[in-house]
Structures are given as structure tokens and as C-alpha cells.
């Protein structure tokens with residue numbers, strides 16, 4: 001199967017590499033073209049633009065930063081829309097809001113193409129290991145067509161019905177995750193200011209009812225002050241903002257998420273946007289410094 005892949009950031013590079021490793025013929029494109037070099041050495045073909053990739057491939061996958069970028073890669077000059085048409089499928093795996101997904105879906109289907117949204121849960125390591133959780137929605141024939149690719153990128157795929165449902169599920173998951181990270185960071189800050197051992201807190205948490213993979217994975221590096229980006233804080237804040245907009249639209253009160261969004265916004269204003277989202281801990285530590 002010939003697959004196009006647009007967007008070789010933290011996630012895209014691992015996902016596209018898995019496709020190549022499992023024998024798919026892959027054509028890649030990235031705005032910063034140099035990021036394609038390694039994958040080209042590993043067997044990928046290089047596309048000069050999204051339009052060229054879609055022209056050459058029956059299925060094109062995208063893994064892009066945010067709604068504005070997802071829209072521009074489709075609608076701009078030499079974008080996806082230029083080459084999409086009957087017999088061609090577009091699968092957007094970026095985390096965007098349901099309205100963005102619906103806008104892309106409408107434009108693609110109006111030209112006779114097929115669309116599936118498929119955001120993912122899981123971060124850099126699951127992208128590299130092929131153990132993502134895929135939240136697909138849209139054209140069910142595209143889901144069936146792309147399933148062999150999902151099987152090498154992920155450990156489980158869900159088909160959630162109409163376009164928008166994948167985006168909504170993804171935003172709910174990341175809203176919960178972002179709020180948990182805020183509570184965890186406040187706990188670590190309070191432990192430190194109380195003169196207690198943060199490592200002991202991690203050990204206590206890991207034995208009890210709120211033990212979870214995220215605290216276990218992120219805790220040790222957070223207490224060492226290491227925030228190498230797996231999931232950039234700027235993207236977590238984007239997801240919090242989009243989840244809050246969904247809550248606004250549906251009149252769901254979400255004060256915990258709103259407070260967490262403020263902390264991530266503060267993190268961005270402190271220049272932490274490109275660090276891992278666990279760097280929100282620095283916001284708590286900063287706010288609790290004696291004046």
C-alpha cells in the first residue's frame with residue numbers, strides 16, 4: 001500500500017518510520033524539509049508539497065501541530081485539496097477541534113475524496129514503539145482501508161462514528177490528562193515546600209489507588225528538573241483551550257480544566273511552551289517562591 005505522510009514532528013517521525021519498517025511504501029513531506037532526510041535514507045520517497053504527496057498516494061496521513069496548520073496544509077496553495085479526488089483518502093491524525101475536522105471533511109468530500117479523522121492517545125515513545133491508541137471517526141471504508149497501517153502504528157483502534165467524534169474523544173482525554181498533571185505538579189511543589197522528600201511522595205503514590213503510568217513516567221524527571229519534550233506544553237495548552245471551547249458550546253461547567261488551562265498559559269508566557277507539558281510544575285514552583 002502506498003501511503004503519504006505529512007508532518008514529521010515529534011510524533012510523525014516515529015509513526016512514519018513504523019510504516020516504512022513494516023514494508024509500506026511511504027512518501028513524506030514536512031514544512032522543514034531537512035526533517036525528511038533520515039526517513040529518506042531509510043527508504044521513504046520525498047514529496048515536494050502536500051499536493052504532490054496526495055497526487056502520488058492513494059492514502060495520505062497528516063500529523064500536524066494544531067487546527068490552523070491542519071487547515072493551511074489542506075487549503076493553501078499546493079495543499080491537499082489541489083490533488084484530492086475520487087479514489088483518494090485523507091486521514092488527519094493531528095489533535096484538532098471537531099469544527100476543524102468537519103471543515104476539512106466537507107472540502108475533501110466535495111472534491112470526491114474520502115476523509116477520516118484519527119487523533120491518537122500516547123506520546124513520543126508509543127509513536128516510536130507502534131503502541132498508540134487511535135480514535136478514528138468518519139468514512140468507515142477509509143477506516144477499513146487504513147487499518148493495516150493503524151495496526152503497525154497503534155496497539156488499539158476505536159471507530160467512533162461520524163466526523164468530530166474522534167476529535168471530541170481526544171479532547172476529553174487530554175483535558176483529563178492536563179488537569180491530572182496540574183494536580184500532580186501542585187502536589188510535588190507542596191511536598192517540596194513542606195520539607196518532605198518528593199521521591200517518597202512518588203513511592204507513596206505508586207502504591208495506592210491513584211497510581212498511574214503518567215505519574216510513574218514523568219515524576220522522576222520532574223523532580224530532577226528535566227523537561228525534555230515528549231508532549232510539548234504548547235500543544236497541551238492548545239488541547240485544554242479546545243476542550244474548554246467544546247465545554248462552552250455544550251454548557252458543561254469545567255472549573256478544574258479552566259484553572260489548569262491558566263497554569264499552562266502561564267507556562268507559555270514563561271517561555272516553557274516547547275518543553276514537555278510536565279514543565280507546568282515550574283509554574284507551581286515559581287508561584288510558591290518566597291517574595
Ligand SMILES: NC(=O)C1=CN([C@@H]2O[C@H](COP(=O)(O)OP(=O)(O)OC[C@H]3O[C@@H](n4cnc5c(N)ncnc54)[C@H](OP(=O)(O)O)[C@@H]3O)[C@@H](O)[C@H]2O)C=CC1
Pocket residue numbers: 006007008009010011012030031032033035063064065066069072073093094095096120121122123124230231232235236
Ligand atoms: N507529542 C505528543 O505526545 C502528542 C502529540 N499529539 C498531537 O499530534 C500533533 C503533532 O504533535 P507533535 O509531533 O508533538 O508536534 P511537533 O510540534 O513536534 O510537530 C508539529 C508538526 O507540524 C508542522 N507544522 C507546524 N507549523 C506548520 C505550518 N505553519 N505549516 C506546515 N507545517 C507546520 C511541523 O513542521 P516543522 O517541522 O516544519 O516545524 C511538524 O511537522 C499535534 O496536534 C499534537 O497535539 C497527539 C498525541 C501525542
Ligand SMILES: O=CCCC(=O)O
Pocket residue numbers: 095120121122123174231
Ligand atoms: O496528545 C498527547 C497525549 C500524550 C499522551 O497520551 O501521553
